[in-house]
Amino acid sequence: MRGDAIHLDAVTKSFGATPVxxxxxxxxxxxxxxVILGPSGCGKSTLLNMIAGLERLNSGKIRIGVREVQDLPPKDRxxxxxxxxxxxxxxxxxxGNIGYALKVAGVRQPERSRRVAEAARVVELGGLLDRRPSELSGGQRQRVAIARAIVREPRVLLFDxxxxxxxxxxxxxxxxxxxxxxxxIGATTVFVTHDQVEAMTLADKVMILNKGRIEQFDTPHAIYYRPAxxxxxxxxxxxxxNLLPVTGxxxxxxLDDGTELARNPHEGPAILGIRPEKISIGDKGFAARVxxxxxxxxHTAIVAxxxxxxxxxxATPIGMHLDPADTITFDFPQDHLHLFDPATGLRLETP
Ligand SMILES: Nc1ncnc2c1ncn2[C@@H]1O[C@H](COP(=O)(O)OP(=O)(O)O)[C@@H](O)[C@H]1O
Ligand SMILES: [Mg+2]
Incomplete structure (x- = not known):
């Protein structure tokens, strides 16, 4: 089964006067x-809860598949x-934990036991059906929680x-x-985290939230190689x-003091971005002190x-001998520069 798409249309929420x-x-x-990724307090859980129906919208619409759901109770979504x-x-x-929702929904035996056994098998809890939560490790308890969610064969799985x-x-x-x-299981999955490793490894697409707005919604590859x-x-x-204020x-x-950091045709102020692993150390370029x-x-991580x-x-390959107070020469390769508008923070496309 393939899950339904979720359409968010101008979804807006504030708590009191505070827009979230x-x-x-x-x-x-x-x-x-x-994966919905962002710093603590940026609105990730609030957005997920609105999809689930645990939190009402102030305005906007949510569709799951062809159905508008923003006014439906959680159980009907x-x-x-x-x-x-x-x-x-x-x-x-x-x-009992895994089957509880089925019992409430009136699913009878032996159908209920069959579905519980199947969900337990998927999360590899098959041998533990008779245990109580206190007799399980943290990881096993989390698997029970996941089995309890998938046993209902949801079209949409939400993780906070x-x-x-x-x-x-x-x-x-x-x-x-x-x-x-x-x-x-192929369900549409929405997974909230503040952990970028989880986001980069699990996601087909990552929605990066900052203060209740989308900064970028794209593949992990694009987010890493072409941050918006x-x-x-x-x-x-x-x-x-690394992000450095420069003038082109x-x-x-x-830099402000006139140091030439890199070749680039951009004219005027910009924020220059370069990843730690893309900086090369050698004999051409400009001076820095470890x-x-x-x-x-x-690898070796240095601050200079x-x-x-x-x-x-x-980040330099291991084996390079560097000590605090050493002077080294950096080169910022032109192919690995990212430029951002200092006023808006948005990516500048270089000619
Ligand atoms: N029920 C609530 N009442 C008032 N403010 C809330 C409530 N829930 C969340 N907030 C506020 O909304 C903002 C976003 O919260 P949340 O969605 O939980 O963030 P995240 O999950 O990204 O850490 C935070 O500033 C939080 O304090
Ligand atoms: Mg949260």
Missing amino acids: IDAITATLGGGEFT GCAMVFQNYALYPHMTVE EPLSNLDAKLRHGMRMELSQLHRT SSFVAGFIGAPPM GGGVLR VYREDLGS RLSGGQEVQV
């Missing part, structure tokens, strides 16, 4: 895995939701930071499982892209200070 979601219009593809705190019923077994309570190793395992699950704004550029990547003229971009170094095994005092993060 500002006229968002977008289509989340049917059967696709969409064909969505199932998984939260960060799994909220399992402690006195019920795993089987479902992995945030798990440790790093489990999160990695669950990412792989969620990705496989999505391929298996300096906000996206500075949000994605670990460490994120005569075919070069300069202020901090971390050997990370796969430019002549104007700006700090730049650089």
Whole structure:
């Protein structure tokens, strides 16, 4: 089964006088895995809750498939939701928890047991149906919550930071499982997170929210290689892209103190973006002084200070010997520059 598309049409929400979601219009593809990513407080949960029907819109419309749903109660929207705190019923077994919604919906035995067993199999909980939540690990509890959502065979699956309570190793395992699950069941999936790794690895498309507005809604590849704004550029990547105020003229971009950073035809002020792993260190370019170094095994991360005092993060291959206070020479390759409008933050297309 392939899930329905979700159409957001000028969806707007404020709490009191505070606007939280500002006229968002977008289509989340049917059967696709969409991740809503953004800093804490940017409106991710509010947007998801409006799709689920847990929060009313101030204005705008939401369609799931061909149906307008903004005035329907949650149970009539064909969505199932998984939260960060799994909220399992402690006195019920795993089987009871997974099957509860079916029981409420009047699905009888043996159909109910068959569907519970199938959902438990998909999340690999098959042997644990008789356990209670207190007898499960955090990862297993999260799987019960996911099984409880998929057992209803929803057309739309909504996740609100479902992995945030798990440790790093489990999160990695669950990412792989969620990705496989999505391929298996084909439901339209909307997944809210503030974790860019989850977004980049799970998503068909990432919606980056900032203060209730969409900064960019595109593939993980496009978000990384062609960030639409300096906000996206500075949000994605670990460490994120370096952003430096420059002025272009005569075919070069300069810092305020006149240092020539790169060749580029842009004229006038701009924000120059360059990723830490794209800066090369060699004998041509401009001077910088190492202020901090971390050997990370796969590479060395350094912080260096430019002549104007700006700090730049650089990732270099391991083996390069650099010490704090060393002076090095940077080159910003022209192919790897990103330019943004200093007034609007929007990407500038260079000729
Ligand atoms: N029920 C509420 N009443 C008032 N303000 C709220 C309510 N829910 C959320 N907010 C505010 O709306 C903003 C967005 O919240 P939320 O959608 O939870 O953000 P996110 O999930 O991105 O962290 C925050 O500033 C939050 O404080
Ligand atoms: Mg939230």
